[in-house]
Amino acid sequence: xxxxxxxxxxxxxxxxxxxxxxxxxxxxxxxxxxxxxxxxxxxxxxxxxxxxxxxxxxxxxxxxxxxxxxxxxxxxxxxxxxxxxxxxxxxxxxxxxxxxxxxxxxxxxxxxxxxxxxxxxxxxxxxxxxxxxxxxxxxxxxxxxxxxxxxxxxxxxxxxxxxxxxxxxxxxxxxxxxxxxxxxxxxxxxxxxxxxxxxxxxxxxxxxxxxxxxxxxxxxxxxxxxxxxxxxxxxxxxxxxxxxxxxxxxxxxxxxxxxxxxxxxxxxxxxxxxxxxxxxxxxxxxxxxxxxxxxxxxxxxxxxxxxxxxxxxxxxxxxxxxxxxxxxxxxxxxxxxxxxxxxxxxxxxxxxxxxxxxxxxxxxxxxxxxxxxxxxx
Amino acid sequence: xxxxxxxxxxxxxxxxxxxxxxxxxxxxxxxxxxxxxxxxxxxxxxxxxxxxxxxxxxxxxxxxxxxxxxxxxxxxxxxxxxxxxxxxxxxxxxxxxxxxxxxxxxxxxxxxxxxxxxxxxxxxxxxxxxxxxxxxxxxxxxxxxxxxxxxxxxxxxxxxxxxxxxxxxxxxxxxxxxxxxxxxxxxxxxxxxxxxxxxxxxxxxxxxxxxxxxxxxxxxxxxxxxxxxxxxxxxxxxxxxxxxxxxxxxxxxx
Ligand SMILES: Cc1ncc(C[n+]2csc(CCOP(=O)(O)OP(=O)(O)O)c2C)c(N)n1
Ligand code: SF4
Ligand SMILES: [Mg+2]
Numbered sequence: 285x286x287x288x289x290x291x292x293x294x295x296x297x298x299x300x301x302x303x304x305x306x307x308x309x310x311x312x313x314x315x316x317x318x319x320x321x322x323x324x325x326x327x328x329x330x331x332x333x334x335x336x337x338x339x340x341x342x343x344x345x346x347x348x349x350x351x352x353x354x355x356x357x358x359x360x361x362x363x364x365x366x367x368x369x370x371x372x373x374x375x376x377x378x379x380x381x382x383x384x385x386x387x388x389x390x391x392x393x394x395x396x397x398x399x400x401x402x403x404x405x406x407x408x409x410x411x412x413x414x415x416x417x418x419x420x421x422x423x424x425x426x427x428x429x430x431x432x433x434x435x436x437x438x439x440x441x442x443x444x445x446x447x448x449x450x451x452x453x454x455x456x457x458x459x460x461x462x463x464x465x466x467x468x469x470x471x472x473x474x475x476x477x478x479x480x481x482x483x484x485x486x487x488x489x490x491x492x493x494x495x496x497x498x499x500x501x502x503x504x505x506x507x508x509x510x511x512x513x514x515x516x517x518x519x520x521x522x523x524x525x526x527x528x529x530x531x532x533x534x535x536x537x538x539x540x541x542x543x544x545x546x547x548x549x550x551x552x553x554x555x556x557x558x559x560x561x562x563x564x565x566x567x568x569x570x571x572x573x574x575x576x577x578x579x580x581x582x583x584x585x586x587x588x589x590x591x592x593x594x595x596x597x598x599x600x601x602x603x604x605x606x607x608x609x610x611x612x613x614x615x616x617x618x619x620x621x622x623x624x625x626x627x628x629x630x631x632x633x634x635x636x637x638x639x640x641x642x643x644x645x646x647x648x649x650x651x652x653x654x655x656x657x658x659x660x661x
Numbered sequence: 662x663x664x665x666x667x668x669x670x671x672x673x674x675x676x677x678x679x680x681x682x683x684x685x686x687x688x689x690x691x692x693x694x695x696x697x698x699x700x701x702x703x704x705x706x707x708x709x710x711x712x713x714x715x716x717x718x719x720x721x722x723x724x725x726x727x728x729x730x731x732x733x734x735x736x737x738x739x740x741x742x743x744x745x746x747x748x749x750x751x752x753x754x755x756x757x758x759x760x761x762x763x764x765x766x767x768x769x770x771x772x773x774x775x776x777x778x779x780x781x782x783x784x785x786x787x788x789x790x791x792x793x794x795x796x797x798x799x800x801x802x803x804x805x806x807x808x809x810x811x812x813x814x815x816x817x818x819x820x821x822x823x824x825x826x827x828x829x830x831x832x833x834x835x836x837x838x839x840x841x842x843x844x845x846x847x848x849x850x851x852x853x854x855x856x857x858x859x860x861x862x863x864x865x866x867x868x869x870x871x872x873x874x875x876x877x878x879x880x881x882x883x884x885x886x887x888x889x890x891x892x893x894x895x896x897x898x899x900x901x902x903x904x905x906x907x908x909x910x911x912x913x914x915x
Contacts (some may be wrong), residue, residue: 311739330911335742335904339735340768347732348739351708354726355743377729504724504740505747507703511670511719513727522673523719 285469292465294458295362297429298388299324300467301436302360306475307386308334309357311348313341313367316400317456318390321362342367346374346387353383354512356503358440358477362388364456365398368407368414375449376415377514379537382447382491382499384478386439389451390459391567393645402645403456403568405618411451412596418534420541422548423451423596425566429463434473435593441476442548446540447498453595455618457568457647485509491533492519497540541597551599553606555581556588561657562606564590564627565616568647573616575650576657585661595623600630607634612660616640616648636660668692668702670722677716681875683834683860683882687781688717690837691750694844705748708737710762712754713788713862714781731762734769737776745901748848751778755796756786759817763795766817770826770853774900777847777854780817783862791865801870821855822893828854829893833882834861839890846891852899859885 292300299321302310310329312322322338329336335352339345342363349359363371368389378385391407393399407414411423422442426432432454439450481488481500490510491499502508515523516530524530541548552570555577556562565573570591580587590606590613592599607613613635615624620641628637640656642648678684695705705723709715711730718725724747728736733751741749758766758780769776785803786792793803793810796817800809818829828850832840840858847854859882861867863875872878909915 309739309743330908333908333912335908337738337742337904339738340764343732344735344738344765344768347728347735348742350728351726351736351739351741352743353739354736355740355747357743359739373729374732503744504706504726505704505744509702509723509725511725511727513719514729515727520672522670 285471287466287468287472289464289466291462292429292467293320293462294429294432294454294460295320295390296324297433297465298362298436298452299328301433302386302440303328303332304470305358305437305440306477307358307360307440308332309349309352309359310361311337311339311345311352311359312361312363313339313345315364315367317392317459318362318364318388321388325360342370343374346371349385350374350378350383353385354504358384358444360386360388362390364390365392365394365407366396368410372415376417376419378449379415379419380514381512384443384447385449386436386443387449387451389453391453391455399645401456403618403647404643404645405455405567405569405622407453408595408619408622411453420448420538421451421596422446422448422541423453423594425453425593425595427458427567427570427591429461429465432458433465433467437473441474442544444476444478445498446544447478447501448541455567481508489519490521491517493536493540497536497543545597548594549597549599550593551602552589552591552593554589554591556590556606559586559588559610561585561587561612561614561661562590562610563587563614563616563653563657566592566595566623569616569618572648572650573653576653579650579654580657585657587657598626598630603627603630607631610635612636612638614638614640614653614656614660616653618642618648663693663696665689665692668695668722670720673720676720678713679864681863682713683783683879684714684717684781686834686837687779687840687858687860688720690841691779691844693841694848697841697845698848700748704746705750706740707750707752708733708740709752710754710757711788712757712786714754715752715757717752731757731760732765733757734762734765734776734778738769738774741774741776742901742904749776750848751776753778753780754787755780755782755784755794759795766821767824770821770824770855772900773825773827773852773897775851775853778856779844780855780857781860782817782857783860783866785862785866787862787865791869803866803869816887817857818855818892825897826855826893827852827895827897828891830855830891831857831859831887831889833859833885833889835879835882843891850894852897
C-alpha cells in the first residue's frame with residue numbers, strides 16, 4: 285500500500301509516528317522547541333485509547349514514562365535543552381533497569397536557557413554521556429520530516445528490542461520545519477514489541493539475559509511479583525555488591541546494544557563514490573551540506589556527504605573506510621567541537637580533518653560549507 | 662499469631678535496618694493492613710524512593726519498584742495511569758518525600774490520583790548518616806547542623822491538605838493497631854491518600870541527640886502534640902477515572 289502525502293511539521297511527524305509505532309503513553313513538560321509533540325499527543329492519544337499527562341517537571345515526566353512502561357505501555361517523552369538535563373538521572377535508571385522508553389530532545393541553543401527558539405547541535409555528547417555511570421546509549425539523528433517519522437518508529441522498535449532508552453536527537457530547524465511528507469502506510473514498516481517471558485512466575489528471572497542478552501519482560505500486576513531497583517542487582521533483580529555479578533550485568537548491558545550494531549548503526553552516503561573531499565554533517569547542517577555539494581560539483585569539485593543517522597553507536601567502521609579514500613573530511617557542526625572528536629578518533633591520522641563550526645544560534649549556511657570545501661580542495 | 666512470612670521475601674533477609682529502628686514496626690502494620698483488606702500480592706505494587714525507609718519495597722513479595730531519590734510518586738503516577746486496576750502504595754521518607762520530592766507530593770495530591778503514600782518521618786536523613794531534614798526540630802543536632810538546626814520544620818499533613826489531598830492522616834510507629842487501621846483506610850480510599858507516620862532513627866538521630874533507648878524513643882512518639890488519626894477525608898474525582906472519561910469523550914463514547 286502507498287502512503288499518503290501531507291504537509292507536515294517535524295514535531296508533528298514525531299507525534300504521529302509515535303502512535304504508528306504503538307505508543308500509548310506520553311508524559312512531558314512544556315518547553316520550546318519541542319512542545320508541539322506534547323500538544324499533538326494530548327489531542328491524539330485519548331482518541332486511540334492512550335494516556336497523556338503533563339507532569340510537574342521533566343524529572344517527573346521521565347519517571348512517569350518509566351512507571352507506565354513497567355505497566356506495559358510503549359512510552360514517549362519529549363523535551364529540549366534544560367529539560368533534557370533534568371531527565372538525565374531517571375534516564376540512567378531506565379538504562380540500568382532495562383525499561384524501554386523513547387526520549388526526544390529537540391536541540392536549542394545553550395548552555396542554560398540559551399536560545400529557546402534557535403537551533404543548535406550542542407547536546408550530542410550529553411545525549412551519549414549525560415547520565416552518570418558507564419552505560420550504552422542509542423541516539424538517532426533525523427534530518428528531514430519524513431526521517432523524523434521513520435526514526436521515531438525505529439526508536440520505539442530498538443527500545444523494545446534492546447530494552448533500553450532510545451534518544452531521538454534533532455535541532456530546532458528540523459523540528460519546526462514543514463515539508464511535503466509521504467506518511468508511510470503501516471504495511472510499509474514493521475513494529476517490534478518487547479519480548480515477553482514464557483517462563484512460569486516461579487522460574488522467572490527478570491534480569492537474566494537470553495541469548496541476545498536481553499531479558500524477557502513481564503509487566504507489573506501479572507502474578508510474577510519481582511523487584512526493580514536502580515541499585516546494582518542480580519538476575520532476580522535483588523540488590524547485590526558481588527563484584528562478579530555487578531560486572532556481568534554491566535557487560536551484558538553494553539553487549540545487548542553492541543550485538544545489534546547492524547540493526548542500529550546507520551548513515552547516509554551522498555555522492556561519496558568518487559569524492560576527494562567528504563563533508564561530515566548531521567541534522568539541519570547536513571541539509572546545507574547537500575546544497576553546498578550540488579554547487580561544488582558544478583564547479584568540478586568532487587565532494588560528497590557522510591551523514592551519520594545513528595550518532596550513538598557511532599558509525600566507526602563505515603567512516604573508517606571513507607577515511608582511506610578522501611584527502612579531507614570537513615566536519616560541520618553547530619557547536620564548537622563535539623562529534624569532530626569522534627571523527628578524529630576513527631580517522632586516526634589517515635586523512636586531514638577540517639572543522640567548520642558555528643555557535644551563533646543560526647544554522648550553517650550552504651555558502652559557508654562551500655567556502656570551506658573550496659579552501660581545502 | 663499473624664504470619665508475616667507469607668508477605669516477606671526470604672531471600673532478601675537479613676534486612677539492612679538497624680536494631681530498634683521504627684521502620685520494621687511500620688512494615689508489619691502495613692502487612693497486616695494488606696491482609697486485613699484481603700488484597701492479592703499480585704495486585705499490589707509498591708513504589709519507593711531512596712532512603713532507609715524506601716528499602717522496604719525490597720522486602721515485600723509483591724510488584725516492587727525502588728526508584729530514584731524523591732521521585733517515587735512520579736514513577737507511581739505513570740504506573741497507576743498505565744494500570745489503574747493495580748493497587749499502588751508509595752513508600753517515602755521525610756527527606757525523600759518532602760525535600761527532594763516535595764514538588765511531586767504537591768502534584769500527586771492535587772491530581773487526586775489513587776495512590777496511597779506512606780511517609781516515614783524520622784526527622785532525619787537516616788541512610789546518608791544523619792543530616793538535617795525538613796522535619797528536624799529546631800535546635801536538634803545533625804551532621805549538617807552541628808550547632809543546632811536553624812531552619813523551621815514543617816507539617817507535611819497540612820501541606821497535603823493545602824494541595825487538595827482527599828485523605829490525610831497521621832499515625833505513629835508506637836500505636837501500631839491504629840496505624841494498621843489508618844493504612845487500611847488509606848488504601849481503601851479512592852483518590853490520593855497521605856499518611857504521615859512518625860517514627861524513629863535510634864541509631865543515628867537518637868544517639869546524637871541523646872533521645873534515649875529505641876524503646877524510649879518509640880514511647881516518646883505517643884506524646885506528640887500533633888493531631889493523629891484521620892485529619893481529612895473528602896471525595897473528589899479520581900485522576901485515572903477522569904482520564905478514562907477523557908478517552909471515552911475523545912472516542913465519541915462519552
Ligand atoms: C539525587 C540524589 N541526591 C542525594 C542522594 C543521597 N541520599 C540517599 S538517601 C538520602 C536521604 C534519605 O532521607 P529520608 O528520605 O528521610 O529517608 P531515611 O533514610 O531517613 O528513611 C539522600 C540525601 C541520592 N541518593 N540521590
Ligand atoms: S539509620 Fe536510622 S532510619 Fe536508618 S535503619 Fe538505622 S535506625 Fe533506621
Ligand atoms: Mg528520614
